[in-house]
Amino acid sequence: MKNNTLYILLFLLVGTFAFGQQKRVTTSVDSTKVKIGAQINLTLKTSVDTLSNVVFPEGTNFGQLEVLESYPTDTVKEKDRYLLTKRYGLTQFDSGKYLIPSLKVLINNKPFATDSLFVAVAGVKVDTLKQKMYDIKGIAEVKESMGNWWKYLLGILLLAGIGYLIYYFVKNRKRKEKPEAIVYATPIEKAVGLLKNLEQKELWQKGEVKNYYSELTDIARTYIEEEIQVPAMESTTSEVIIGLRNAAVRKKMKISQETVENLERVLRQADLVKFAKSKPLDFEIAEDRKKIEKTIFTLHKAIPEVEEEDDEMLMLDAQKKELLLKKKRKRKIAIAVFTISFLVVGTLTYFITTKGLESVLGHPTKELYEGEWITSDYGNPAVTMETPKVLKRTKLPNGRKDMGVKESQAFSYGSFFDEISVNVSTTSFKDTLSRPLEKVVEREIKSFEKQYKAKDVFVKQDQFDTKEGITGIKAYGSMVIFKEDSDKEIKIGYEILVFAQEGGLQEIIITYRDNDEFGSKISDRIINSVELKRVN
Numbered sequence: 216m217k218n219n220t221l222y223i224l225l226f227l228l229v230g231t232f233a234f235g236q237q238k239r240v241t242t243s244v245d246s247t248k249v250k251i252g253a254q255i256n257l258t259l260k261t262s263v264d265t266l267s268n269v270v271f272p273e274g275t276n277f278g279q280l281e282v283l284e285s286y287p288t289d290t291v292k293e294k295d296r297y298l299l300t301k302r303y304g305l306t307q308f309d310s311g312k313y314l315i316p317s318l319k320v321l322i323n324n325k326p327f328a329t330d331s332l333f334v335a336v337a338g339v340k341v342d343t344l345k346q347k348m349y350d351i352k353g354i355a356e357v358k359e360s361m362g363n364w365w366k367y368l369l370g371i372l373l374l375a376g377i378g379y380l381i382y383y384f385v386k387n388r389k390r391k392e393k394p395e396a397i398v399y400a401t402p403i404e405k406a407v408g409l410l411k412n413l414e415q416k417e418l419w420q421k422g423e424v425k426n427y428y429s430e431l432t433d434i435a436r437t438y439i440e441e442e443i444q445v446p447a448m449e450s451t452t453s454e455v456i457i458g459l460r461n462a463a464v465r466k467k468m469k470i471s472q473e474t475v476e477n478l479e480r481v482l483r484q485a486d487l488v489k490f491a492k493s494k495p496l497d498f499e500i501a502e503d504r505k506k507i508e509k510t511i512f513t514l515h516k517a518i519p520e521v522e523e524e525d526d527e528m529l530m531l532d533a534q535k536k537e538l539l540l541k542k543k544r545k546r547k548i549a550i551a552v553f554t555i556s557f558l559v560v561g562t563l564t565y566f567i568t569t570k571g572l573e574s575v576l577g578h579p580t581k582e583l584y585e586g587e588w589i590t591s592d593y594g595n596p597a598v599t600m601e602t603p604k605v606l607k608r609t610k611l612p613n614g615r616k617d618m619g620v621k622e623s624q625a626f627s628y629g630s631f632f633d634e635i636s637v638n639v640s641t642t643s644f645k646d647t648l649s650r651p652l653e654k655v656v657e658r659e660i661k662s663f664e665k666q667y668k669a670k671d672v673f674v675k676q677d678q679f680d681t682k683e684g685i686t687g688i689k690a691y692g693s694m695v696i697f698k699e700d701s702d703k704e705i706k707i708g709y710e711i712l713v714f715a716q717e718g719g720l721q722e723i724i725i726t727y728r729d730n731d732e733f734g735s736k737i738s739d740r741i742i743n744s745v746e747l748k749r750v751n
Contacts, residue, residue, distance in 0.1 A: 240320045242330040250337050251310055254283060257303040259329060262296055263322060270321040271301040278316045279673045280305040280334075310338035311675035311692065314660065331664070333657065333674075382553045402441040403515045409434045410508060419500050427500070428485040435478065435507050443468075443514065452482040468517040477506040579634050580733035590744070594624040594641025596719040601744035602637055603737060604628050621645045621718075631667055631726050632698055632705060635734050637741065638724040650720055652688040652713045659690075659711055659724065667696035679712060685747050687714035687721075693729050710738050714747055721747060 245256040257277070263269055275282055283304040291298040307313055312335050319326045399405035413434070418427035436447035436455065443466070445458040456479050463470045481503045487493035495503070583603040590601045606626035621643045629636035656676065663669040672694040679689035690711040695704050705728070712723040725741060727734025 239322060239327045240329050242332065244315070244332055244334060247333065248335040248337060252306060252308055253336075255280070255305040255334055257305055257315060259301045259303075259318070259320060260298065261320060261322065261327075262293070262298050264296055265292075267297075267323055268321075269299055272318045272320065277303070277305060277318065278671055279313050280307050280315060307336045310336050311673065312336075312690070313674060314664075314672040316664075316670055316672070331661075333660075378553060382549065385549055385552050402438050403511070405441075406434055406438040406511050409437075410504075414504075419497075424494060424500070425488055428488045428503075431504060431507055432482055432485040435481075435511060438511050439514070442518065452479065452486060455482065463517070467519065468514075470514065470517050474510055474513045478510045481506050481510075580727070580731055580737060583635065584733045584737050584740075588740075592748075593626045593639045594721070595622060595643055596641060596716060596721060597748040598639050598641060598721050598723065599744075599746040599748070600639070600723070600741055602628065602741055606637060606639060631696055631707065634731070635727045635737055636725070638722075640722045642720040644718050644720070646718065650715050652715055655713045655715075655720070655722065656688060656690045656711055659722075663694060663696070669694045669696050671695045681714070681745060681747050683747055683749065685714055685716065685749070687712055689742075708735065708738075710742065712742065712745065716747075716749060 239261055241260045243258045243260075245258075249255055259271060261269060269288075271288065273285060283306050286302040286304070289300040289302075291300070305315070312333055315332045315334060317331045318329045320329065321327075399408060409430075413427070413430050418424075418430070433448070439445050439447040439455065439459060443459065443462045445455065445462050447455045447458070450458065456475060459470075459475065459478070462468070484493075484495060484499075484503055488495065586603055588601050588603050589605050590599065591605060592599050593606060606628045609625050609627045623640065623642045625638070625640040627636065627638040653676075656674075660669075660672060660674060663672065673692035674690055675692050676688055676690045679687045681687070688711075690713070691709065693706060693708045695706050697704060707726050708729045708731075709724065709726045712721075714721045723742075723745065725738045727738055
């Protein structure tokens with residue numbers, strides 16, 4: 216008796232546990248096949264205690280189905296529990312096979328998923344034989360529309376703005392890189408100006424005696440070289456003095472011995488400062504500066520006036536010519552840079568505006584479509600087809616093999632996240648039983664949802680006949696998939712071909728980016744080239 220009681224309690228405990236594991240939300244539709252525009256009633260039911268809080272899903276669309284109406288929740292009390300019933304009116308205005316996705320119902324803030332269901336929307340057949348026929352109307356002239364005028368105006372303004380910015384940038388950059396040099400009319404004017412600038416720097420007062428003497432003697436050497444034509448900049452002190460004496464005789468210049476000696480004394484003092492690290496006293500530095508200034512003025516006065524005027528005019532003309540050449544060169548460089556930049560930017564903008572960004576960066580699917588294609592056989596029973604790239608052998612997806620399979624093979628190129636992917640799988644069975652093709656398509660759609668988190672799955676199905684007389688199913692449509700560990704959505708188009716022979720199953724799955732013209736062309740070309748080998 217005690218044993219029987221124990222068994223009864225155990226049975227009740229197991230039953231209670233099994234009841235607790237039952238699905239909290241049930242899902243149903245009043246019909247799985249309707250005509251275009253007809254309403255589909257989706258019903259969600261759940262049983263909860265009287266203290267539970269239930270929130271049913273809301274939205275304007277469930278997948279590819281439009282929500283016409285969300286009806287109020289019906290509540291029926293059953294002893295100490297509530298039976299809640301929520302109904303939705305759904306519809307679709309395009310024929311095909313659609314998926315009602317899994318929805319989330321919150322019960323006490325805990326989500327419970329509903330079942331996903333397939334519904335078929337059938338088109339309305341139209342008998343054109345009973346309709347009145349009319350003649351085809353003539354060609355009507357269409358007035359040219361300027362609806363896109365703003366695009367051209369925007370392109371012109373954009374080009375003008377970019378061109379001006381490039382010109383402004385180049386112009387200001389050149390000014391910053393190299394400020395315009397001061398042009399002096401005569402060598403004596405240049406020497407006096409440089410001496411004034413040297414004093415304003417206050418180099419020797421800051422302790423930069425070496426730099427001070429270097430600039431001081433360079434001013435004297437430059438004047439002698441430009442005014443008297445003695446190569447003083449590249450000569451030693453002795454060579455400068457000898458050259459100056461010879462030039463004085465040649466040009467009939469009256470220069471005193473004291474002037475030459477003062478110049479030689481300052482040049483040698485500068486040599487000691489630069490090479491022997493000598494440090495003159497402050498008054499000595501000031502005296503050396505006065506000696507250089509006096510020497511330059513003395514040499515200037517000693518030059519005959521006629522020769523001075525001739526040399527001055529020649530030097531001035533040379534400087535003016537050099538300045539004009541520099542300005543012309545800068546102007547040519549600026550014009551060339553502006554013209555090239557304008558042409559490059561204009562060309563890029565034209566191609567991007569009229570032909571899209573792919574015209575500049577390239578279009579991978581276009582290159583595949585226009586490239587060399589390969590025809591090959593895949594699997595057993597073999598599928599012969601033409602593809603832009605050879606398919607490589609891959610492992611079968613998990614769960615693909617089942618009991619009774621004799622041999623399975625899979626081949627692929629690319630993945631669902633690439634611009635295009637092509638997948639072929641063939642299966643031969645030990646028996647000759649026929650496999651329902653609709654179930655095979657449904658299995659593939661569910662694998663998309665599981666593996667790629669697919670949503671908004673749009674499905675259409677048509678009969679597909681091959682050249683060999685084998686009939687199969689072609690399923691096609693679009694869906695949104697997600698990359699693993701990413702919230703980035705990718706909308707793709709897909710096409711599935713499924714064929715069943717006695718003891719064999721052949722599948723072809725092609726995906727490409729939605730609205731990709733060349734991806735769609737590649738898919739059509741592959742499908743039109745499919746040839747099937749019959750099972751031996």
